[in-house]
Amino acid sequence: MLTTMTLPHLQARTLTDILAPVQTDLRAVEARMRAVTMEQHASLTYAMNHLLAAGGKRVRPAMTLLAARLFDAPRERSIALASAIEMLHTASLVHDDLVDGSLLRRGLPTLNAQWTPAATVLAGDFLFARAAELAAEAESVPVMKAFARTLMTIVNGELTQLFLGHGVASRENYFRRIYGKTASLFAVAAESPALLAEAEADYIAAMRRYGEEAGMAFQIVDDILDFTSDESHLGKPAGSDLRQGLITLPVLCYLDQNPEDPNLARLLDGRTGDATLVERVVQAVRTSGAIEAARDEARAFVCRAQAALSGVPDNAHRQALHDLVEIFVERDV
Amino acid sequence: MLTTMTLPHLQARTLTDILAPVQTDLRAVEARMRAVTMEQHASLTYAMNHLLAAGGKRVRPAMTLLAARLFDAPRERSIALASAIEMLHTASLVHDDLVDGSLLRRGLPTLNAQWTPAATVLAGDFLFARAAELAAEAESVPVMKAFARTLMTIVNGELTQLFLGHGVASRENYFRRIYGKTASLFAVAAESPALLAEAEADYIAAMRRYGEEAGMAFQIVDDILDFTSDESHLGKPAGSDLRQGLITLPVLCYLDQNPEDPNLARLLDGRTGDATLVERVVQAVRTSGAIEAARDEARAFVCRAQAALSGVPDNAHRQALHDLVEIFVERDV
Numbered sequence: 001m002l003t004t005m006t007l008p009h010l011q012a013r014t015l016t017d018i019l020a021p022v023q024t025d026l027r028a029v030e031a032r033m034r035a036v037t038m039e040q041h042a043s044l045t046y047a048m049n050h051l052l053a054a055g056g057k058r059v060r061p062a063m064t065l066l067a068a069r070l071f072d073a074p075r076e077r078s079i080a081l082a083s084a085i086e087m088l089h090t091a092s093l094v095h096d097d098l099v100d101g102s103l104l105r106r107g108l109p110t111l112n113a114q115w116t117p118a119a120t121v122l123a124g125d126f127l128f129a130r131a132a133e134l135a136a137e138a139e140s141v142p143v144m145k146a147f148a149r150t151l152m153t154i155v156n157g158e159l160t161q162l163f164l165g166h167g168v169a170s171r172e173n174y175f176r177r178i179y180g181k182t183a184s185l186f187a188v189a190a191e192s193p194a195l196l197a198e199a200e201a202d203y204i205a206a207m208r209r210y211g212e213e214a215g216m217a218f219q220i221v222d223d224i225l226d227f228t229s230d231e232s233h234l235g236k237p238a239g240s241d242l243r244q245g246l247i248t249l250p251v252l253c254y255l256d257q258n259p260e261d262p263n264l265a266r267l268l269d270g271r272t273g274d275a276t277l278v279e280r281v282v283q284a285v286r287t288s289g290a291i292e293a294a295r296d297e298a299r300a301f302v303c304r305a306q307a308a309l310s311g312v313p314d315n316a317h318r319q320a321l322h323d324l325v326e327i328f329v330e331r332d333v
Numbered sequence: 334m335l336t337t338m339t340l341p342h343l344q345a346r347t348l349t350d351i352l353a354p355v356q357t358d359l360r361a362v363e364a365r366m367r368a369v370t371m372e373q374h375a376s377l378t379y380a381m382n383h384l385l386a387a388g389g390k391r392v393r394p395a396m397t398l399l400a401a402r403l404f405d406a407p408r409e410r411s412i413a414l415a416s417a418i419e420m421l422h423t424a425s426l427v428h429d430d431l432v433d434g435s436l437l438r439r440g441l442p443t444l445n446a447q448w449t450p451a452a453t454v455l456a457g458d459f460l461f462a463r464a465a466e467l468a469a470e471a472e473s474v475p476v477m478k479a480f481a482r483t484l485m486t487i488v489n490g491e492l493t494q495l496f497l498g499h500g501v502a503s504r505e506n507y508f509r510r511i512y513g514k515t516a517s518l519f520a521v522a523a524e525s526p527a528l529l530a531e532a533e534a535d536y537i538a539a540m541r542r543y544g545e546e547a548g549m550a551f552q553i554v555d556d557i558l559d560f561t562s563d564e565s566h567l568g569k570p571a572g573s574d575l576r577q578g579l580i581t582l583p584v585l586c587y588l589d590q591n592p593e594d595p596n597l598a599r600l601l602d603g604r605t606g607d608a609t610l611v612e613r614v615v616q617a618v619r620t621s622g623a624i625e626a627a628r629d630e631a632r633a634f635v636c637r638a639q640a641a642l643s644g645v646p647d648n649a650h651r652q653a654l655h656d657l658v659e660i661f662v663e664r665d666v
Contacts, residue, residue, distance in 0.1 A: 038482075038486070038489065040489050041489060041492050041496060043492065095454050095455070098451070098454060099451040099454060099455065117450055118495060119496070121428055121457075122428070122432065122491050122492045124454075124458075125484070125488045126488045128461060129485040130481075130485060132480070132484065133481035133482060135481075136477040137478075139474045140474070141477075144468075144477050148463075148465035148466035148468075149371075149466060151465065152371055152459060152462040152463060153371070155455050155458045155462055156371065156373050158455050159376065159452065159455045159459065160374040162455065163374060163452070
């Protein structure tokens with residue numbers, strides 16, 4: 001096993017251990033995200049509190065803060081940066097849920113389940129603007145450029161998906177989609193503290209690579225959990241990706257192992273509206289070897305993320321980033 | 334008359350004269366806005382071309398470019414800045430039309446008349462991201478901060494309007510609404526070149542003031558033209574604000590002059606769904622002294638904009654900015 005082979009000390013390290021050095025900064029991020037910086041309509045304040053209370057794992061700002069320590073980036077500006085990353089993530093979820101028509105996220109009603117589409121569009125726009133304001137507080141032009149570029153990548157990916165439909169069920173399409181959706185933001189989460197610290201170009205590139213690979217692993221595991229976890233953990237019914245017609249890595253692995261499965265063939269033919277059929281395939285994937293195969297692919301991304309770290313100076317914070325991605329892949333929530 | 338009293342030379346100055354020194358830069362702005370900077374989905378390219386072909390008067394980038402000359406700001410970065418301003422404007426129109434359900438703008442179908450709401454949301458998001466990227470190319474942290482703040486102001490204003498409905502028919506509500514909708518962006522259009530040139534604080538404040546007052550005048554005249562112009566010029570039916578239940582300055586002036594008008598009273602009571610009634614009020618406002626009264630208020634904003642310019646160094650470009658706002662108010666398209 002990768003874990004025991006390369007990281008024997010990890011067995012005893014929990015996420016709490018890894019994040020201990022940045023816990024205070026993470027609380028500062030939380031406060032910064034909730035800060036109201038202009039006289040704003042009460043509904044906006046309500047929406048922001050609702051979205052931020054839903055929480056989420058805050059893995060992106062944690063990565064940013066650890067990377068900031070690694071490069072000894074200025075503390076206040078790093079906190080602004082980490083807040084900007086998570087705010088951008090939150091903003092994109094608001095429009096995402098609207099585009100998908102999702103009614104639940106993390107067990108709470110989405111904003112568009114409660115508001116009109118018009119209000120939801122504007123609330124998302126406000127959060128994007130607030131993310132831009134927080135990013136500007138990091139006071140770095142290269143960071144601003146990386147931010148804007150990332151938002152373009154995320155949106156371009158969503159729009160491509162919307163126009164293409166779900167396309168051919170292939171790893172190429174799947175990896176391209178999760179790069180746009182998730183890995184691009186992890187890339188900037190890891191890279192931007194190096195930009196902020198004006199680190200040398202090789203270090204910046206290594207951190208970007210680390211973030212990309214880590215983001216891919218993170219999304220694959222999210223897609224696995226969509227099959228293996230239950231509604232109380234997911235905050236939405238299990239198998240919801242497939243119900244939406246979304247083909248993720250566990251399904252692709254299942255297809256590799258069971259190329260002749262008639263139920264899956266019918267599903268891939270576009271029969272995603274047939275609830276009984278979807279339920280059968282969800283059960284089949286969940287109990288098959290596809291789950292472990294998909295997790296192995298996630299481990300390979302983790303391995304490449306860790307390898308990328310060999311290109312930056314070694315210290316305790318580099319070790320924390322190394323261990324953090326290990327936990328991404330072994331988590332069960 | 335203000336025009337002849339304060340600016341006798343203006344009689345012969347056309348918009349072409351005023352903009353002559355920045356015509357080349359305006360073409361560069363047009364090219365920069367159309368530039369495709371990442372491999373993007375063909376539909377996005379189509380949408381951007383459609384939106385940019387619809388044109389618009391490009392008054393915001395013109396103001397930015399003239400202000401950049403006044404302060405001798407770096408040329409390439411000023412062009413990026415002016416492009417960012419117009420791109421932000423274009424992006425906000427896309428979401429605006431979606432929120433309002435508008436089907437026509439400048440005589441062309443809006444994006445949401447052709448696309449699903451989901452695709453329109455994402456196309457607007459992409460343009461916001463592109464605006465942020467262009468703003469970052471201006472390479473100034475204060476400019477980025479001003480940009481983000483302006484977007485927050487615009488969106489907060491729209492959201493307030495959405496939740497409050499159209500509120501009480503008062504100048505206070507009207508002026509607050511057009512500040513958020515229009516003047517806030519003109520303010521940053523005029524202020525940001527001074528930020529870029531690292532001008533002294535008094536100059537920056539004077540330019541911001543100039544932009545705010547100019548933006549108020551510009552929007553008032555737009556609201557007048559909604560009554561006095563015809564469909565071939567407006568690209569949409571005349572009186573469309575009132576049809577949407579939107580009370581603008583010409584209506585407020587009409588109310589001052591005709592406080593007992595029973596048709597208007599019924600309209601203000603919420604009967605905006607009655608097309609015959611709306612048509613009667615549109616005709617009444619259009620042919621009343623309210624139009625000239627509203628234009629006089631716009632002239633007062635122009636006068637304050639010009640007064641604000643007295644706080645910055647005098648040169649040919651300051652004169653151009655002075656004359657530009659004169660044309661805002663006397664225009665008939």
